[in-house]
Amino acid sequence: MxxxxxxxxxxxxxxxxxxxxxxxxxxxxxxxxxxxxxxxxxxxxxxxxxxxxxxxxxxxxxxxxxxxxxxxxxxxxxxxxxxxxxxxxxxxxxxxxxxxxxxxxxxxxxxxxxxxxxxxxxxxxxxxxxxxxxxxxxxxxxxxxxxxASAEGIGSALVDQIAKAIGDEGEIAIVSCGQTAVNLNSWIKVINEKIPAEHPKITIVDTVYADEDQAKAVTMSKNLINANPKLKGLIGMCTTSAPGVAQAVQESGKIGTIQTVGVGTPASMLPYLKDKSSHASVLWxxxxxxxxxxxxxxxxxxxxxxxxxxxxxxxxxxxxxxxxxxxxxxxxxxxxxxxxxxxxx
The missing domain is CATH 3.40.50.2300 (Response regulator)
Structure with missing residues (x-):
């Protein structure tokens, strides 16, 4: 490769x-x-x-x-x-x-x-x-x-991975990037449709936007963790927020308690995948x-x-x-x- x-x-x-x-x-x-x-x-x-x-x-x-x-x-x-x-x-x-x-x-x-x-x-x-x-x-x-890849394909893969990671039950939040990004919004739409229809025991508590800034994604993820004590999962919607949500879990001492998945590049996600702060990355x-x-x-x-x-x-x-x-x-x-x-x- x-x-x-x-x-x-x-x-x-x-x-x-x-x-x-x-x-x-x-x-x-x-x-x-x-x-x-x-x-x-x-x-x-x-x-x-x-x-x-x-x-x-x-x-x-x-x-x-x-x-x-x-x-x-x-x-x-x-x-x-x-x-x-x-x-x-x-x-x-x-x-x-x-x-x-x-x-x-x-x-x-x-x-x-x-x-x-x-x-x-x-x-x-x-x-x-x-x-x-x-x-x-x-x-x-x-x-x-x-x-x-199709919006349906990416959104469905993210849903499947987060559901698997948290045992198909619990509160999750989404950390996206650009608020006007058509591709990210189309994936979020699929997630918002599939979660209640196919995984009724999972609840999406919030969706936030960190632009294309990993540090901002880390901060916003920590805020979500602090604001939602029952949070079980985070989805990072782009290649800066995917490592950002994992880093936030790592730095908050929540590995094993809060699961993350996201759209991250293999090299950037590998350390988080290895230490289990990330469950999986969906990409191409x-x-x-x-x-x-x-x-x-x-x-x-x-x-x-x-x-x-x-x-x-x-x-x-x-x-x-x-x-x-x-x-x-x-x-x-x-x-x-x-x-x-x-x-x-």
Whole structure:
């Protein structure tokens, strides 16, 4: 699963500096990395830019690694650039800069889909193809959504894991991240529907939002533990809150008393899985997800259509739903203390 990743800073260096300056000296900043055969003229000079919710966290860095691999295999330029805080305004500045650079395709994981929607339309007006990945912008004119796993699949897996961990009975709470994140909210919706319908002895006492900040997730989780003395479980909805809820249980001396599950990267969750402050992590192969995102952007740049089912490089059986314009990576994976160490992100 280990990929050797190289990054070539070339023609976009000056633009990257300009983007940093636009963000302000003490405010959110961003950076560009560029790779792929198109830097040397491959595939007609096509470029695919990916803007994550936040740059620097393991999840999106793993997506970047997968995107670079796809660019090297298929022959296009890969540009990875995002804000250093999960701030919609800072992310919008990155997108505006990439529009000015006239990339071939822009793939975005929007922090706030509604505020991103006008920028998607603006980019398309300049001839740039636009897609969403990781989290959708369903009310926009995006041309494809690259989804890691279905909302039903992820939400159901989280429900199954927390129910198993707490013996299908007791109080639980949810620690999510961005309050406007479409993907996280869709998973929470599934959890809120399935718990009362299939696990009537489990009660959800609260849902809080810690942005994409692990330290904030720790603090909010401790507050939930103190406010709910009968609490038996915590669900961390993203790759910063999943380790955050486990860390809070660990630091509160509640291992064995309060169980946690979440959507966390294998490497970040492994210590918590080993000491049993986390029961399980629900995720997917993140590098493959970045690989698929890059390939999807490359297909858009060429004006090619997606098949109902296709193999994408080494990824087999990727499906496409024409009604929703959604490329689906596949089913979620369950990471435990036994298998999490096999992955390098």
């Amino acid at each position: 280990t990929h050797k990743v190289t990054a070539t800073l070339a023609g976009l260096a000056a633009t990257a500096l300009m983007m940093t300056a636009c963000a302000g000296g003490s405010g959110p900043t961003s950076s560009n990395t560029q790779s792929g055969a198109a830097a040397s003229g491959g595939s007609g000079g096509l470029s695919v830019a990916f803007v994550p919710k936040i740059q620097g966290i393991p999840f999106f860095e793993a997506m970047n690694a997968g995107g670079k691999k796809a660019s090297e295999e298929f022959g296009f330029t890969w540009v990875y650039s995002g804000p250093t805080t999960a701030d919609p305004a800072a992310q919008s500045e990155v997108v505006r800069s990439l529009i000015q650079q006239n990339v071939s395709t822009l793939m975005v994981a929007p922090n706030d889909p509604d505020s991103m929607s006008p920028l998607i339309t603006e980019a398309q007006g300049k001839g740039i193809k636009v897609g969403a990945a990781d989290t959708d912008a369903p009310n926009s004119t995006r041309e494809v959504f690259v989804e890691q 192969n993140v590098e493959d997800f970045g690989y698929l995102t890059a390939w999807g952007g490359w297909m858009l740049a060429q004006g090619k259509e997606f098949a109902d089912t296709q193999d994408v490089g080494h990824i087999k059986g990727v499906t496409y739903d024409k009604a929703t314009k959604t490329l689906l990576l596949g089913e979620p994976m369950i990471f435990t203390a036994e298998n999490a160490g096999e992955f390098n992100y």
